[in-house]
Amino acid sequence: MLWETVRLAIIAIIRNKLRSFLTVLGVVIGVAAVIAMVTVGQGSSAQVSANVASLGTNVLIVRPGKRMMGPGTRDTAPAFTLRDVEALQDLPVTAAVAPTSSTSSTVVFGNANVTTSITGTSAAYITVSNWVLDDGRAFTPAEERQGAAVCILGETVREKLFGSAEALGQTVRIKAISCEVVGLLQPKGAGSFGQDQDDLLLMPIRTVQRRLAGNQDVSGMSIALQDGVSSARGISEITALMRERRRIEPGAEDNFSVTDMKEIASMLTSINTVLAGLLSSVAAVSLLVGGIGIMNIMLVSVTERTREIGIRLAVGATAGQVLTQFLVEAIMLSVLGGVVGIALGLGLAYVASRYMVIPFTPDPMVVVLAFGFSALVGVVFGFFPARRAARLDPIEALRHQ
Amino acid sequence: MADTPLIQLQGIARVYGEGEAEVRALDGVDLAIRKGEFVAIMGPSGSGKSTAMNIIGCLDRPTAGRYLFEGTDVSGLDRDGRALLRRHFLGFVFQGFNLLPRTTALENVELPLIYKGLPHAERVAKARLALERVGLAGREHHDPSQLSGGQQQRVAIARALAGEPMVILADEPTGNLDSQRSHEIMQLLQQLNREGITVVMVTHEEDIAAYASRLVVFVDGRLARDEPVVARV
Ligand SMILES: Nc1ncnc2c1ncn2[C@@H]1O[C@H](COP(=O)(O)OP(=O)(O)OP(=O)(O)O)[C@@H](O)[C@H]1O
Numbered sequence: 120m121l122w123e124t125v126r127l128a129i130i131a132i133i134r135n136k137l138r139s140f141l142t143v144l145g146v147v148i149g150v151a152a153v154i155a156m157v158t159v160g161q162g163s164s165a166q167v168s169a170n171v172a173s174l175g176t177n178v179l180i181v182r183p184g185k186r187m188m189g190p191g192t193r194d195t196a197p198a199f200t201l202r203d204v205e206a207l208q209d210l211p212v213t214a215a216v217a218p219t220s221s222t223s224s225t226v227v228f229g230n231a232n233v234t235t236s237i238t239g240t241s242a243a244y245i246t247v248s249n250w251v252l253d254d255g256r257a258f259t260p261a262e263e264r265q266g267a268a269v270c271i272l273g274e275t276v277r278e279k280l281f282g283s284a285e286a287l288g289q290t291v292r293i294k295a296i297s298c299e300v301v302g303l304l305q306p307k308g309a310g311s312f313g314q315d316q317d318d319l320l321l322m323p324i325r326t327v328q329r330r331l332a333g334n335q336d337v338s339g340m341s342i343a344l345q346d347g348v349s350s351a352r353g354i355s356e357i358t359a360l361m362r363e364r365r366r367i368e369p370g371a372e373d374n375f376s377v378t379d380m381k382e383i384a385s386m387l388t389s390i391n392t393v394l395a396g397l398l399s400s401v402a403a404v405s406l407l408v409g410g411i412g413i414m415n416i417m418l419v420s421v422t423e424r425t426r427e428i429g430i431r432l433a434v435g436a437t438a439g440q441v442l443t444q445f446l447v448e449a450i451m452l453s454v455l456g457g458v459v460g461i462a463l464g465l466g467l468a469y470v471a472s473r474y475m476v477i478p479f480t481p482d483p484m485v486v487v488l489a490f491g492f493s494a495l496v497g498v499v500f501g502f503f504p505a506r507r508a509a510r511l512d513p514i515e516a517l518r519h520q
Numbered sequence: 521m522a523d524t525p526l527i528q529l530q531g532i533a534r535v536y537g538e539g540e541a542e543v544r545a546l547d548g549v550d551l552a553i554r555k556g557e558f559v560a561i562m563g564p565s566g567s568g569k570s571t572a573m574n575i576i577g578c579l580d581r582p583t584a585g586r587y588l589f590e591g592t593d594v595s596g597l598d599r600d601g602r603a604l605l606r607r608h609f610l611g612f613v614f615q616g617f618n619l620l621p622r623t624t625a626l627e628n629v630e631l632p633l634i635y636k637g638l639p640h641a642e643r644v645a646k647a648r649l650a651l652e653r654v655g656l657a658g659r660e661h662h663d664p665s666q667l668s669g670g671q672q673q674r675v676a677i678a679r680a681l682a683g684e685p686m687v688i689l690a691d692e693p694t695g696n697l698d699s700q701r702s703h704e705i706m707q708l709l710q711q712l713n714r715e716g717i718t719v720v721m722v723t724h725e726e727d728i729a730a731y732a733s734r735l736v737v738f739v740d741g742r743l744a745r746d747e748p749v750v751a752r753v
C-alpha cells in the first residue's frame with residue numbers, strides 16, 4: 120500500500136514535470152543555499168584553524184602606528200630600527216625577534232619575471248613565522264650583517280621563475296641586485312583572507328634597506344615568545360620596552376601596536392560563524408517560501424483532481440488513505456527539491472572552495488539534516504492540502520467537473 | 521437467515537437544506553432488495569432516484585430512517601465505516617463513466633483492489649479477468665481517451681466487478697450512450713446478474729428498465745410503484 124502510494128506520487132510528479140520543477144525550485148534554492156553556506160563556512164573555519172597552527176605558537180606582530188585592523192591604516196609614526204630589534208631580543212620573555220621590511224618588486228630570471236613581495240628579514244623569521252625550508256639553507260649571520268645578495272623563494276615565486284628547473288644556486292635579478300637563491304620554502308597555501316602566502320621572497324633585511332629601500336627602517340617585527348610565557352605578559356613587556364625606547368609620555372597613546380596573531384585568527388573564525396548563521400537564516404526563509412510554493416501547488420492539484428478523489432473514495436479509499444496519498448506526494452516533491460538542492464549546494468560549495476582556495480569538506484551530518492528538513496517542509500506544507508482532499512464529500516467530488 | 525433482504529430501507533428520509541430552502545429529496549422510503557435481484561429505479565427528474573442510490577451506496581447518510589445491509593444497521597456508520605462497506609461489498613457504475621484519465625484500463629480496474637490491499641500480481645490477474653468478463657480482453661493498456669463510450673463504460677463495470685461486490689449500483693449507466701451501446705451494456709449487466717450479482721440501476725428509459733426483473737418508481741421522494749417486470753428482455 121505504501122509503495123503503491125509512493126508510486127502514485129511519482130507518477131503525479133512526472134506527469135507535470137515542468138510544474139513539479141517550478142514547485143520545488145524554492146526548496147532547491149533554500150537547501151542549496153544552506154548546504155553551500157555551511158560547507159564553505161566549515162571549509163574556511165578549517166582553513167583559519169590551519170592558519171592558526173601555521174602561525175606558530177606564541178607569535179606577536181609589532182607594527183608602528185596606532186592599533187588598527189587591516190592594511191592601509193599606517194599613520195605617520197616612526198618606523199623601528201634594528202636597535203629596537205636587538206633590545207627586544209634581550210628581553211627575557213622573547214625567544215626570537217625577526218625584523219621585517221617589505222617592498223614589492225619584479226624578480227627576473229632569464230625570460231621569466233614575477234612581481235612579488237620582497238621581505239627583508241633575518242633567519243629567525245623562518246622559524247618565528249612557522250616556515251619550513253624545503254631545500255637549501257637560511258641566511259647566515261655573516262650574510263645578515265653584510266647585507267649579502269642572497270634570497271629565499273616562496274613556492275609560488277619559485278614555480279613562476281623556474282618551473283621544474285633547479286632554482287637553488289641560480290642568480291635572480293631584483294632591480295639592480297643580482298641575488299643568489301640559497302633556500303626554498305615549503306608551501307603554506309592560502310591564508311585567512313584567501314591570499315597566497317607562498318607569493319614571497321626573503322632577503323636579509325640589510326640588503327633590502329640599503330639596496331632596495333634606501334633607508335634604515337624596520338617596518339615590523341615578528342616575535343616568538345619563550346615557552347610558558349603568556350601572550351598577555353609578552354604584550355605588556357614588549358609594550359613597556361617600546362614605549363620607553365620611543366619616549367612616549369605616561370598617559371600618551373602608543374604609536375605602535377602589538378598584535379597576537381591568534382587573536383586575529385579567532386576573530387576571523389567568529390566572523391565566519393556569524394556570517395554562516397546570517398546566510399543560513401536567509402536560506403531558511405527561502406525554504407519557508409519553498410514550502411508555501413509546495414502548499415500552493417498541492418492545493419491546485421487537489422482541486423484539479425477532485426473527481427479522481429471522488430472515484431477513489433467511491434471504490435473504498437478511507438479519508439486517511441487519501442490524506443496519505445497527497446501528503447506523500449508533497450513530501451516526495453520537497454524531498455526531490457531537497458536532493459537536487461543538496462547536489463547543487465555541494466557543487467556550488469566545491470566551486471567556491473576551489474576559488475577561495477579553502478578545503479572542501481562536506482559534512483554528512485549537514486546533508487542528512489538538510490534532507491530531513493526538506494522532508495519536514497513537505498509534511499508541514501503538504502498537510503493542509505492533503506487534509507482538504509481527505510475531507511471532500513464523495514458525492515460532490517464525483518460530480519465535480 | 522436466508523430470507524434477510526440484502527438491502528433494506530426503512531422509512532428513509534433525506535432532507536437537503538433548512539427552513540425555506542428545505543428539500544425533502546426522500547420522504548419515507550421503504551424498500552427491500554433481495555440477493556440476486558435486478559432492480560430498475562425510474563421516476564421523473566428530481567424524484568429522488570440518485571439520492572436513494574447514494575444512500576444505498578453508502579456515499580451519503582439518510583436524515584432519518586434505518587438502512588440495513590444484510591440485516592446490519594449501517595445508517596449510523598461514520599465516513600471510514602462507509603468507505604470500508606463500499607470497498608468490500610459495493611460496486612459503482614456512473615453515467616459519466618468516471619474513469620481516471622491518463623490511466624490504463626487495467627490500472628483503472630485495479631483501483632478498488634489496491635484499497636483492498638491485494639498484492640500487485642494478484643491485482644493484475646483479477647483486473648485482467650474482470651476486463652475479460654466485460655469483453656475487453658486486449659484493451660488492458662488503452663487509456664480511457666483511446667476507448668469509445670461503450671468501452672469506457674465496460675471498463676467502469678469491470679472496475680465495479682473487480683472488487684467482487686455483492687451489489688452493483690448503476691445510476692443511469694446508459695445515459696451517455698447511444699441506443700446500440702446501451703443495449704450492449706444492459707446485456708452485460710443482465711449477464712452479470714445471472715451470474716449472481718445483485719444489480720440496482722436508475723434509468724429514464726422503459727426499454728432499458730425492461731432488462732431488470734423488478735421496477736421501482738419514485739415520485740416526489742416516495743415509492744409510487746413497485747412491481748415485477750412483465751415484458752422482460
Ligand atoms: N446536494 C443537494 N443539495 C440540495 N438539494 C439537492 C442536492 N442533491 C439533490 N437535491 C435535490 O433533491 C431532489 C432529488 O434529487 P435527485 O438527484 O435524487 O433526483 P433524481 O431523481 O436523481 O433526478 P434526475 O432524474 O434528474 O437525476 C431534487 O429536488 C434535487 O434538487
Ligand SMILES: [Mg+2]
Nearest residue numbers: 569570571691
Ligand atoms: Mg439522478
